[in-house]
Amino acid sequence: MLRSRITPCLLVHKKGLVKTVAFKDSKYVGDPINAVKIFNEKEVDELMVLDIDATKEGRGPDFEMIRNLAVECRMPFCYGGGVTTVEQAKKIINLGAEKVALSAAAIYNPGILKEIGNAVGIQSVVVVLDVKKKGLLGGYEIYTHNGQKNSGVKLKDFLIILNEIGIGELVINSIEDDGKMQGFDFKIFDFARNLTSMPMTILGGAGNIEHVREAISRFKIIGVAAGSLFVFKGKYKAVLISYPDKEERKKLYQI
Amino acid sequence: MITIINYGSGNIRAIGNIYDRLNISYKIASSPQEVHGAQKIFLPGVGAFDETISMLDKTGFREVLDKEIIQNKVPVIGICVGMQILAESSEEGSLPGLGYIKGRVKKIDETLLKQKPKLPHLGWNSIQIARVNTLLDGVDEEFGFYFLHTYYFECENDSDILATTNYGKSFASAINHENVYGIQFHPEKSHNNGVTLLKNFATL
Numbered sequence: 001m002l003r004s005r006i007t008p009c010l011l012v013h014k015k016g017l018v019k020t021v022a023f024k025d026s027k028y029v030g031d032p033i034n035a036v037k038i039f040n041e042k043e044v045d046e047l048m049v050l051d052i053d054a055t056k057e058g059r060g061p062d063f064e065m066i067r068n069l070a071v072e073c074r075m076p077f078c079y080g081g082g083v084t085t086v087e088q089a090k091k092i093i094n095l096g097a098e099k100v101a102l103s104a105a106a107i108y109n110p111g112i113l114k115e116i117g118n119a120v121g122i123q124s125v126v127v128v129l130d131v132k133k134k135g136l137l138g139g140y141e142i143y144t145h146n147g148q149k150n151s152g153v154k155l156k157d158f159l160i161i162l163n164e165i166g167i168g169e170l171v172i173n174s175i176e177d178d179g180k181m182q183g184f185d186f187k188i189f190d191f192a193r194n195l196t197s198m199p200m201t202i203l204g205g206a207g208n209i210e211h212v213r214e215a216i217s218r219f220k221i222i223g224v225a226a227g228s229l230f231v232f233k234g235k236y237k238a239v240l241i242s243y244p245d246k247e248e249r250k251k252l253y254q255i
Numbered sequence: 256m257i258t259i260i261n262y263g264s265g266n267i268r269a270i271g272n273i274y275d276r277l278n279i280s281y282k283i284a285s286s287p288q289e290v291h292g293a294q295k296i297f298l299p300g301v302g303a304f305d306e307t308i309s310m311l312d313k314t315g316f317r318e319v320l321d322k323e324i325i326q327n328k329v330p331v332i333g334i335c336v337g338m339q340i341l342a343e344s345s346e347e348g349s350l351p352g353l354g355y356i357k358g359r360v361k362k363i364d365e366t367l368l369k370q371k372p373k374l375p376h377l378g379w380n381s382i383q384i385a386r387v388n389t390l391l392d393g394v395d396e397e398f399g400f401y402f403l404h405t406y407y408f409e410c411e412n413d414s415d416i417l418a419t420t421n422y423g424k425s426f427a428s429a430i431n432h433e434n435v436y437g438i439q440f441h442p443e444k445s446h447n448n449g450v451t452l453l454k455n456f457a458t459l
Contacts, residue, residue, distance in 0.1 A: 002380045002402075002422060043446045045379060046401075071272050076401050076444040096269035098403065098444055121302045121336070123375040123403050168375055168403065197365075199372040220370055221378070 003253040004216045007225040008039060008243065009048040009203055012081070015065065018052075019227050021179035023130070023147035026052075029231045029239045032065065036072040042243040046076045048101070048171070048201075048225060050128070054082025055104045056145050061088055063095065070096030078169075080128055089116040093124060099168060101126040104144035107151045107158065113165050123168040131155050131188060132175045140188060147175045159195045170196060171225065174204035181207025181228050184215055193219060201225050209244060209252070217255045257281040257457060258293035260320070262310040267299050269443040270334075273450055279457045287319040295330050295456065296323060300337030304360065304406070305348030307336050317353075324355060328434045330459050331355070332390075338430070338437030339408055347406050355435045357411035363404075367423030375405045382418040382428050382440075389459055390436055391418060391429065393451045400428075400440030400448055407439060 010032065011018050017035055018026035029035075032049065039047055049069060054061060061082045070077060079092050080101025089100045100120065106113055106127050117125050130147050131140045140155035155172075162170060172192045174185050184205045193200060201223025206212060208229065215224045233240035244252065257274065259267055261283050274281045281297070284290050300307060311317045323329040333341050342352040345360035352360070365373050381399035384391055399420070407426040410416055420428035420439070430437045436456070442449035 002378055005378050096266050197371045197373040199377040
């Protein structure tokens with residue numbers, strides 16, 4: 001049986017790992033390579049690493065960092081941040097990443113997805129959408145540049161485009177729940193799940209294993225990604241990398 | 256010594272990384288000349304069927320692979336698209352495959368998947384061993400492997416199936432005919448199971 005995926009999502013800022021709250025107040029949580037080594041030992045399902053500076057600074061991916069991460073990763077590794085061209089995507093896959101994630105570039109130029117798909121296989125192309133609810137009846141809108149720029153594109157409309165292209169995976173990130181550890185806002189994820197049948201990963205809000213359990217029990221097979229949950233421990237958010245062990249996961253997957 | 260074929264697509268580095276850690280020697284062949292006299296051949300694969308086949312033709316690898324694999328019976332393993340190109344044809348493309356194992360590549364039937372997600376088949380799935388073979392020695396079937404694909408290999412002969420996996424229906428996730436092996440999943444990203452399999456291939 002196919003299992004759900006429980007995916008630590010690591011954010012890179014100024015070459016270090018950080019964790020944000022509502023895309024702000026980034027707190028340094030450690031060295032990327034060191035984190036990967038710990039996640040290897042824990043045999044995590046997958047790893048997602050997002051460089052949150054790249055698009056904002058208008059630069060491309062840091063290939064040296066990706067190379068170093070890919071060498072260490074013994075789990076499927078998805079890189080995102082600053083990818084705008086086919087060449088960049090190709091290089092990332094050839095460095096040993098399994099998947100390459102796009103956000104801003106895909107939203108402003110969806111055609112790039114197909115081009116990248118032709119070069120690396122469309123199943124390896126991931127789209128990360130940072131979303132926020134617009135007013136009471138306004139639906140969901142997609143933001144870019146670390147949640148600072150409203151793209152003006154509605155989630156609903158963009159999912160139609162993604163369905164046509166047939167990408168490998170969709171990551172929905174709820175901006176307002178980021179880092180709050182208060183649980184998932186399932187309204188956003190239900191909305192997206194109803195509009196597409198591709199593999200989906202939900203991000204933003206997980207604060208404990210019960211939240212993960214809730215998500216798996218709701219969607220049966222889903223990607224559950226989290227940052228804070230896997231890097232913080234306790235009320236005072238001490239930095240400590242953790243991940244459910246094999247036995248605990250076995251129970252989670254069987255819900 | 257394992258010879259990993261570098262034909263432009265495929266995440267060669269990830270496989271090399273594991274062999275580095277295992278202290279198993281390998282070389283990356285970027286030209287057909289480097290394949291002559293190979294003891295083991297590795298066909299990595301990420302990408303599309305036609306693109307992969309035409310890269311093999313364009314780079315001249317095809318001829319030397321035919322010679323080493325068909326005539327000299329050098330053990331070969333193809334992973335993901337590297338497995339699919341071992342077939343005779345694929346619904347994903349129009350070019351003929353290498354034809355080392357009888358069968359054709361078909362798209363996973365979405366209508367058999369009763370719930371979302373549907374395609375691609377993405378994530379960790381278990382395997383069920385159908386025929387005992389050194390390649391899968393010591394592998395934890397339930398833990399399984401990491402999959403990422405939309406097409407699968409349909410063997411003409413069931414006796415070529417080493418293991419099956421269920422996604423909508425049961426399909427061949429590992430195959431073998433004589434010296435030719437194919438696996439649909441990604442051992443280079445499948446933790447200990449993957450390391451075990453890659454080590455097994457090296458000792459075949």
